[in-house]
């Protein structure tokens with residue numbers, strides 16, 4: 449049997465792989481069919497019509513152009529729709545189909561390299577990845593803000609928050625029980641697979657899946673917030689926070705879950721939430737597995753620190769380092785990786 453060593457990509461290759469993903473229709477279908485996401489952007493943009501009407505907008509990572517179109521619907525006089533992947537060709541068609549060619553200028557290129565003829569009053573962007581920071585697109589938005597946004601300009605959405613909670617993962621329980629039940633079905637005892645299955649499941653580090661509100665074991669804690677009008681590259685390059693929970697009852701804790709919200713400003717702010725207590729979005733929730741399940745009871749205290757940063761090998765990937773202590777158990781440290 450030959451062992452395939454995973455090839456390391458250089459930075460240029462990593463970037464072209466990243467933009468290739470956005471050249472396909474599937475990812476745009478997934479995003480636009482996420483009603484929670486797309487309606488929150490629509491409402492967040494339309495409710496900010498007073499700031500957008502007659503103004504110039506930059507759409508960072510315009511994709512198929514839907515947010516640029518919402519901005520024209522809110523009264524923008526001009527939108528620069530900057531998109532690095534070849535999906536921008538479709539954005540040109542969508543703009544034409546909506547008869548907005550006089551207002552929306554689609555520009556192919558990265559926002560870090562394109563030249564605009566003027567500064568803008570508003571920046572709009574949908575930059576959020578899994579656990580908020582996967583894909584690291586926020587750094588492009590901050591670059592664009594620093595270079596192209598007028599002093600008094602606004603950024604939509606303008607605020608982001610990150611949350612964490614301990615959870616039970618019922619799928620893990622089911623998958624661990626499975627090997628003991630094979631004998632009932634097929635007459636072959638495979639229960640010896642259980643420790644191996646446990647190791648594989650608990651080793652998967654970060655998964656992206658739907659967490660049900662009833663599987664959350666304590667009140668969630670907001671561990672970081674970002675004011676996008678002023679956030680710096682340094683700040684987003686190492687997001688730190690701490691948490692302290694008291695568990696609701698007796699259960700097996702398998703993981704921590706991390707999710708985010710972003711908010712559009714205004715008299716009636718619009719909140720786009722990816723919480724397990726709200727309607728599902730395509731971001732679902734990030735699940736950070738402990739090395740082994742821990743039993744908690746009512747009021748078990750869980751404390752710790754979390755640090756999120758881009759991975760060294762590929763800055764589009766995410767590294768989450770946690771130190772945590774569950775009740776009387778020894779304090780643990782674990783690095784979780786997404787995308788590696």
Ligand SMILES: C[S@@+](CC[C@H](N)C(=O)[O-])C[C@H]1O[C@@H](n2cnc3c(N)ncnc32)[C@H](O)[C@@H]1O
Nearest residue numbers: 470509510511530531532533557558559574588
């Ligand atoms: C999450 S999608 C959002 C697409 C679209 N705005 C929407 O809401 O449906 C992000 C888009 O930004 C593009 N993008 C990411 N980084 C970029 C950059 N630095 N410059 C230009 N486009 C970028 C990607 O190719 C992708 O199409």
